[in-house]
Amino acid sequence: MQTNNVTLAMVKSNEEIKTLIDTANHNLEVMGYTEHGVRHVSFVSRATSEILFELGYDARMVELGAIAGWIHDIGNAVNRRQHGISGAVMTYQILTRMGMLPAEIALIVSAIGNHEEEVGIPVNPICAALIIADKSDAHRSRVRKDKFNLNDIHDRVNLSIKKNFITVDKEHKTIKLFIYMNEISSPVEYMQIYMSRIILCEKAAATMGCSFELIINGNAVNRRQDISVSEAMLKEGDFIGKRVEYQTKEK
């Protein structure tokens, strides 16, 4: 029987989904990837639903976002490659068996099938919020204890991130990702890994009518949509002036 009452609690307690999350996390551990288990999917589920809630989407969309976030990485139980697509196909079958309405399943599989930067396009608000939530989860708690390697850029970047959070300003239509990292790594190393993901986050925010800002250690890294061309030119002029003055002093 089909119902629209499949909840996050039901998804969380589903044995099939639990097993797939654990298997995905195990497989990625064997391959040397950072944590993708319950900690990661909890963060992504919560952040996806909070983004949708703060932007004013209705309660059911918020819950569907939370469900998509919880399930989004189960495709890694099959293979890392194209895990968004394999995960979406698996999700379709599981949620159908659980009795979710086809229209709701369609939103969730569209989101999961498009959450990775290689092939992903933010096709609906759940997908957009999921992308931002997923790509925001860089943190030292994702590094696997006793297994990290400081020669690995992913471990270095994650280990260096002490704090990460997202803010949503509905009035100014801005979503910000704040990252605080220490000297174990650097913003340049972060961008080496995250460049294509941040560009996807910008597209995702635009899908929801917002701009996306990445702020590392208090500094805006990507283009701020709220700065006009004339403001930017003025800032550039200030900079050139200071630089000339500095060079004059050096002589």
Ligand SMILES: [Fe+2]
């Ligand atoms: Fe993923």
Ligand SMILES: [Fe+2]
């Ligand atoms: Fe993920």
